[in-house]
Amino acid sequence: MSDERTTRTAVRTITDLARLAGVSPGTVSRALAGKSLVNAKTREKIEAIAREHGFRPNQMASGLRRQKTGVIGVAIPLGHDVRQQISDTFFMTLLGHLADELTLEGYDLMLRRVVPEDDPDWLDRFIGSGMIDGVIVIGQSDQFVRIEDVADGYLPMVVWGNHQQGQRHCVVGTDNRLGGRMAAERLIAAGARRIAFVGDTTPIEFAARFAGAEDVAQRMGADIVALPTHLSPDRASDEIARHLAAADGRIDGIFAATDTLAALCLTALRDRGIAVPDTVRLVGFDDLPIARQTVPPLTTVRQDIAAGARGMVQLLLRRLAGEETESLVLPPQLVIRQSS
Amino acid sequence: MSDERTTRTAVRTITDLARLAGVSPGTVSRALAGKSLVNAKTREKIEAIAREHGFRPNQMASGLRRQKTGVIGVAIPLGHDVRQQISDTFFMTLLGHLADELTLEGYDLMLRRVVPEDDPDWLDRFIGSGMIDGVIVIGQSDQFVRIEDVADGYLPMVVWGNHQQGQRHCVVGTDNRLGGRMAAERLIAAGARRIAFVGDTTPIEFAARFAGAEDVAQRMGADIVALPTHLSPDRASDEIARHLAAADGRIDGIFAATDTLAALCLTALRDRGIAVPDTVRLVGFDDLPIARQTVPPLTTVRQDIAAGARGMVQLLLRRLAGEETESLVLPPQLVIRQSS
DNA sequence: AACGCCTCTGCAAACGTTTGCAACAGAAAA
DNA sequence: TTTTCTGTTGCAAACGTTTGCAGAGGCGTT
Structure with a gap:
């Protein structure tokens, strides 16, 4: 009977869970967030019920309330050669490493392919969506000035690309x-x-x-x-x-x-x-x-792609913490094989 | 003076915008959503102000209220050969095409690389996060049974992979x-x-x-x-x-x-x-x-990767609309060059 | 016995949108 | 003039979390 009830009752919200545990939603929230101010036994009970019902707190609601989403946006601006770059081996490898590094740091990755010509507003749109805590731009393409503009008012952004003398946005890339x-x-x-x-x-x-x-x-x-x-x-x-x-x-x-x-x-x-x-x-x-x-x-x-990805993520984390950071220029390395 | 005021006032919420336009937040919401029941002149005014201040409605809040996010999750389960697959040319090309197709349909793409061995719960976690409207899984790896389990209770999922006789989840792939x-x-x-x-x-x-x-x-x-x-x-x-x-x-x-x-x-x-x-x-x-x-x-x-990506997205859209769909098996094609 | 402190819990107000419902004005119909 | 309708708008309640604040006990100190 108890079995029937528990398997039948869908536990979607923290409130459902609270009812089942006989506590208030606030306590459930604190318990699941691992805050210290909840009694060990209460926490255990709550965690048990959560596990049993496979409950996951809604990230949208959490994001809205906390004003942070745990998601990093990754934008790939496609230049003239539109079709090419999205499947370009170099960018895709970089993306793979970025996914690794971001996952490691507990962030999710929202990928957006943009065609600046069709949508001049792409970067503001992405940032202003409220869906992402920070943004990584893979490749400056021909969007240097737009990125510069945005960089003045928006700290948590790191760009893969070339470093220009005196530029204002944070860039990671090979020399x-x-x-x-x-x-x-x-x-x-x-x-x-x-x-x-x-x-x-x-x-x-x-x-x-x-x-x-x-x-x-x-x-x-x-x-x-x-x-x-x-x-x-x-x-x-x-x-x-x-x-x-x-x-x-x-x-x-x-x-x-x-x-x-x-x-x-x-x-x-x-x-x-x-x-x-x-x-x-x-x-x-x-x-x-x-x-x-x-x-x-x-x-x-x-080009050391893995190092580049790691560098971008580390810099972004520091910028998310409010720190102004320098750019990072990686040394290239000549690999001699047989074509010359 | 008016210039000063307008440039100074940051318009972050729909309520700010409503105040500036002298209407209620509800009206602003309706105007920006393009609903028919708002007066043409009011709408224009609202749109003008929105444009001027580069206002974008917060997607988190919108998602929470509407119970849909406009985001499709793309999961790449990494099997034994962990490091390999994320930068595997085939998967990355597929991902590129998926990004194209999803963008075309107005969806964003949330990428998650998962290691099923470390995190047996990956699929439920992804789906239960509340961040995504549907999920595309790139490659069954060795997760066939887990995917089958989930498929019973969750419609909007499409998987790239092989079609087994009598399987229950919707799969797209080459024969x-x-x-x-x-x-x-x-x-x-x-x-x-x-x-x-x-x-x-x-x-x-x-x-x-x-x-x-x-x-x-x-x-x-x-x-x-x-x-x-x-x-x-x-x-x-x-x-x-x-x-x-x-x-x-x-x-x-x-x-x-x-x-x-x-x-x-x-x-x-x-x-x-x-x-x-x-x-x-x-x-x-x-x-x-x-x-x-x-x-x-x-x-x-x-393998026709582009067709595969298109197929996956189209099937997913139909499933998002509540329709049960068949799997899609694509015909391979022999390309004869000189190695045999 | 009175007081203070400490640990835990509940209450309720946010976060920024969307949307059903009701209200209002003005116009058309009676 | 009153009534009915139509086209717009405002109000307020959601959506599911998080968190400051206050309260409830329990326990030790004076």
């Missing part, structure tokens, strides 16, 4: 310029003198990589030229093929903005019968898993 | 058994007689792929053997190397459970100087971007 230098140095050390940069220089991360390569080329007396290329594999492969055809024989080194692009370059080069690294040297960026699996394996500039 | 058959047929058509299945047969998706291949092998009088291999690239490459060494010369066809594994097989085969497809034929699964970029490009069984 792209340095990475670009490393790539160019390697290419030149391997014998390249006429270098092509394959990628899109509009996003500032890539612009910085190119700039770094330019620094070195200039210093060492090598040529460098940017070959504008979309980042989505479907569009990129044709473009790369065209670039190579146009530059026929006038290039002896390629710095690809991304390992994904580097892999495409590799196939395009093979199609044209160009030997790598003998005729053309190739360096990628990111050190994605694919870099190990191409033939030949890619020399590339590694 | 893995058929896919396995296609792969084996191709291998045998290309001349293979002694086939190895590289992958882990514990997750039911993979078990089904293997079973399909077995069907065909048996029918056509070919041998087939499973070589248990972890799915994470770091552990898999050694294991594959060992498998190949052990099976030296006794294998003339490989069916890899995943394109990622197939790519690793390819490097391992090359390391041993084994010609693909001449000596050993190779077929992968998924048709990830990498399948196009290996040398030789992979023959593989394509």
